[in-house]
Amino acid sequence: MPEADRERFSDFLARLSPRDRGDLLRLALRRKVAKCELVFQAGSAGNFVHFLEAGRVKVYHLSSGGKEVLLWFCLPGEIFGLAEVCHGGGRQVYAEACESSSVLSVSQRDFKAYLETHPAVALLVNDVLACRLRNLGNVIQSLVASDVNERVVQLLVRLAATHGHKAPNGEICLDIRLTHQEMANMIGTxxxxxxxxxxxxxxxxxxxxxxxxxxxxHSERLLSETCVPAQHPGA
Amino acid sequence: MPEADRERFSDFLARLSPRDRGDLLRLALRRKVAKCELVFQAGSAGNFVHFLEAGRVKVYHLSSGGKEVLLWFCLPGEIFGLAEVCHGGGRQVYAEACESSSVLSVSQRDFKAYLETHPAVALLVNDVLACRLRNLGNVIQSLVASDVNERVVQLLVRLAATHGHKAPNGEICLDIRLTHQEMANMIGTxxxxxxxxxxxxxxxxxxxxxxxxxxxxHSERLLSETCVPAQHPGA
DNA sequence: CGGTTTCTGTCGGCTGGCCGACATGTCCCG
DNA sequence: CGGGACATGTCGGCCAGCCGACAGAAACCG
Known part of the structure; x- marks a missing residue:
């Protein structure tokens, strides 16, 4: 079930050519972030894009009632804080370190200028944004159309795809340990x-x-708990 | 409340330079789409990107139980079917004409080659994807953290921003007529x-x-029904 | 190592809103 | 224009899962 090279896929830095990566890192500032420290917060200006060098960062909304809605986890090599840099406007989400982490930051202005002269990277940014868009679309569908048990199963499928590795006996082990509260925050329960x-x-x-x-x-058993997308009447 | 030039903002074609637009339209095929006809469906290959020339198209997920989850409406000038073209993989959503429409289609291969030689357009695609990502993030938060009445209010705010125009007396009129069922499909109720x-x-x-x-x-009254995003403790 | 904090397992009361149903109003198309 | 299809208004029964609570287990940190 995990797509081949999934880990490499989300590792933005690893997907750059050595030259593109070098040009980018020349623009970057490195910063240590302690566990529970915010990389950025809702309401602040979105004037840097960030790359996670080491550690783990969670990206979440915080509702007016204090409920945390966890959108995704960033792993090493991944880019985050991208949406506001591309589109502009203030941050709507929080990015917080789940563990001691190291972050590389590039200013919006430098990043945009860099993309203009590195077309392959601009396409890669499209790729990352599109992938996240599809994922959030799936999350919305799950929230709307599935009961809680189904949503847990669907979350496991997503986690297996992004954070799983296949063991020799066919089982999928998650590389990431999540508390039940974190999972709950990802599926709105x-x-x-x-x-x-x-x-x-x-x-x-x-x-x-x-x-x-x-x-x-146990992936075969998990699949038997998974709903299949509907065929459209008239298809 | 509607952002200035919001309509122009989402009109992808109008934001291109005449030269960039001309180059793009040279790659495009025009197609008439009747009301209720699918432009594309879940499961099909995502090998074209589309621009809506006239009419209205809705983009939605369809759950296994037959529940339609409406992600957004495309208005004339807007680009859609973009995520699979950028990221690859099959369609996960349906795009269906809400009324008789005219669609321009560009193949994935042509579009990617075009983006490589038109950096400003590649950045604009980033912009569109990022904007949609932020919007879906807000929808998820609303679904998770708000009751139904709040979600209706929040939907009205979003609709006012994307489909509203300000009348001389300060009221906001929506340019789009939605059935209650369509609105329900957008907020999961x-x-x-x-x-x-x-x-x-x-x-x-x-x-x-x-x-x-x-x-x-009546926008001032609507605002009084709207929740303000929380300040993070420790901010 | 031990005290404190966090996480997990379990329980039962309560309610928001889903669901099915029906009546009335509006729109569409031949 | 009028009949049929679709949209809106209203109602009440029912239940998924939220909520608060508590106990025990596990993790953390000085």
Whole structure:
């Protein structure tokens, strides 16, 4: 189920040619970010684009009631803070380090000038934005049309694709450890409901936890819990 | 509340220089699309990008249970079907004409080659994708963190921004007529709940309907029904 | 190592809004 | 123009899952 080279795919820096990467890094400032420290926050100016060199960063909305809506996790090599740099306007989301991290930052002005002279990179930025757009479209569909148990399953499918690696025996192990609250924040439900759904899936044999408490998915069983997209009447 | 030049903003073709536009149109095929006809559907190859010349097109997911999740409407001049062209992979959404429409189509291969030689247009594509990404992020937050009445209000704010024009007396008139079902499909609720919420807002004086049944919003009253984004603790 | 904080498992009361239904109003098309 | 299709207004029963709570387990940090 994980797409081949998925990890390499999301690693923006690794997908640049050595020359393009060198030109970009020449524009970048490096910064250490402690666990729980904000890289940027909603309301601030979106005048830098960031690359995660090491660590993990979560990107989330924070609602007026204080509810955190977690959009995605950034892994090393990934670009983030991109939407406001491309489109302009202030930040709408928060980017916060989940662990001690290292971030490279390029100013909006430098980045735009760089894209104008590096067409292959501009296309790659399109690619990243398009991929995230498709993903959010899937999240919206899931939120609207699926009950909580289905949403947990669909999240597992997404996590397997972005953070999973296939073990020799066909199982998929997630490289990332998430709390039930984090998962709940990604699918718009409560921690308790995630706990309950995961335990039901565990009893069904769909998943378990390895010695390090990483989630391990039995992919064939997971697929049997997954809904297939509908064919349009008239198709 | 409507951003100045919002309509011009989303009109991709109008934002191109005459030369860039001419080069692009040289690659395009024109096609008439009847009301309710699909421009493309989920599962098909994403090998064309489309520009709406006239008419209106809705872009939506269709869930396995047959529930339509409406992501956005395309207006004349707008580009759509872009995400799969940039990122690759099959279509995940449907694009269907809401009325008799005219569509210009450019093949993925031609479009990518075009972007490589037209850097300003590649940046504009970034802009469009980023804008849509921000919008979907807001939709997700709304779905997760707001009750139905709040979601209706937030939808009105979004519609005013993208489809509204300011009348001399400060009211905002929507240029687009939406059924309650369409609005429900945009915010993940039922037609009945939208009807109920709209009627409550009408009784509050927030909105009414003009002679053509277009929705008219009293923007100051609408703002008083809108939640403000939270300040992050520690900001 | 031990105290504190965070995470997970479990429970039951409560309610927002979904759902199906029906009546009335509006629009469309032959 | 008029009949049929579609949209809107209204109602009440029902339930998925939210919420608050508590206990036990696990992780963290000085």
């Amino acid at each position: 409560t921690r308790q409901s995630v706990t309950s759904a995961l335990n039901a899936l565990r009893r069904l044999g769909v998943l378990d936890f390895d010695d390090n408490h990483h989630l391990r998915i | 039922t037609r009945q709940s939208v009807t109920s919420a709209l009627n409550a807002l009408r009784r509050l004086g927030v909105l009414d309907f003009d002679d053509n049944h277009h929705l008219r919003i």
